[in-house]
Amino acid sequence: MMKELTPRTRDYLVSFGECMSTRIFAAYLNKIGTKARQYDAFEIGFITTDDFTNADILEATYPAVAKRLHGDWTNDPAIPIITGFLGKGWKSGAVTTLGRGGSDLTATTIGKALGLREIQVWKDVDGVLTCDPNICPNAKPVPHLTFEEAAELAYFGAQVLHPQSMRPAREGDIPVRVKNSYNPQAPGTVITKARDMSKVVLTSIVLKSNVTMLDIVSTRMLGQYGFLAKVFSIFEDLGISVDCVATSEVSISLTLDPSKLWNRELIQQELDHVVEELEKIAVVHLLQHRSIISLIGNVQRSSLILEKAFNVLRKNGVNVQMISQGASKVLSNNSGYVNISLVVHDSEAQQCISALHSSFFDNGFLSEVEEAASVN
Secondary structure: OOOOOOHHHHHHHHHHHHHHHHHHHHHHHHHOOOOEEEEOHHHOOOEEOOOOOOOOEOOOHHHHHHHHHHHHHHHOOOEEEEOOOEEEEOOOOOEEEOOOOHHHHHHHHHHHHHOOOOEEEEEOOOOOEOOOOOOOOOOOEOOEEEHHHHHHHHHOOOOOOOHHHHHHHHHHOOOEEEEEOOOOOOOOEEEEOOOOOOOOOEEEEEEEEEEEEEEEEOHHHOOOOOHHHHHHHHHHHHOOOEEEEEEOOOEEEEEEOHHHHHOOOOOHHHHHHHHHHHOOOOEEEEEEEEEEEEEEEEHHHHHHHHHHHHHHHHHOOOOOOEEEEEEOOOOOOOOOEEEEEEEEEHHHHHHHHHHHHHHHHHOOHHHHHHHHHHHO
């Protein structure tokens, strides 16, 4: 009918699913005698940027949502049934969508606005797991996580949560509980600001596939300042996000964030353009079809994690092409975490994940470490 499909029109179109389903559910609750009231998020104060299909919530949202929901509850209490992942652009006034994880972001935004004691998000798995159950069917739920660990897991491949969706809960210091709609009895995963990691070795293993890796070598890097700045200014100019970085005196190895690129579909021409710009200052090798395996665990056990991981990979004949390690500060209650990221070829990734998960979680290794720690 409209003969066009801009991002703005797409957002308006896809909003109808949420608007219809919440009306149906609120009507059903009222019919069975549970008083409910339906709300469209864009009508109760969800103010966003005008980045259609991937909008961000603005700070003005929190007081607006709190005022509307508190006011209605005080005047006429009813369970609010609110559309997920929708907002209103602050300049355009048009309906926007919040992108992947937008419904969880809606929930955590409401939680922060109302100062709730807990936010629950209901999924189709028993919480955040030690690994992707499609790769390791015996993956186990992780009972506790910090917001930082959850963000790392989400960013590097865990599909249960989106890293941005946890931001309001972290800012409001509100625990988030991840539960399973198909198994309500399961305790799920509780995500909080800090946790005691004294008995933790490894929390979870995640996989990010089909990653592009770049080796950037400059013979002029020896003793030269500004080389890293030049490299990263090229990525900034092209609007490309970097995942992992490893450097030596004359080289930089890094991986490109596929989700950032694939918002607009990564095409070979774009990669060729990246290489073309970098080749003005260095020799560049482009390596595609790579995977990042991220091991999220206790920063104080990082040497043990590395030793165990490389033993497993050596036994499986896997050659690690790049390693990157980042860690949070070690807090007084032993809640510091480490992210050890290993880059391997796509064809070896799932075999690596299975072997690592089996070695860390299935063979009694973690309980052995716990026993040794308690003896010491």
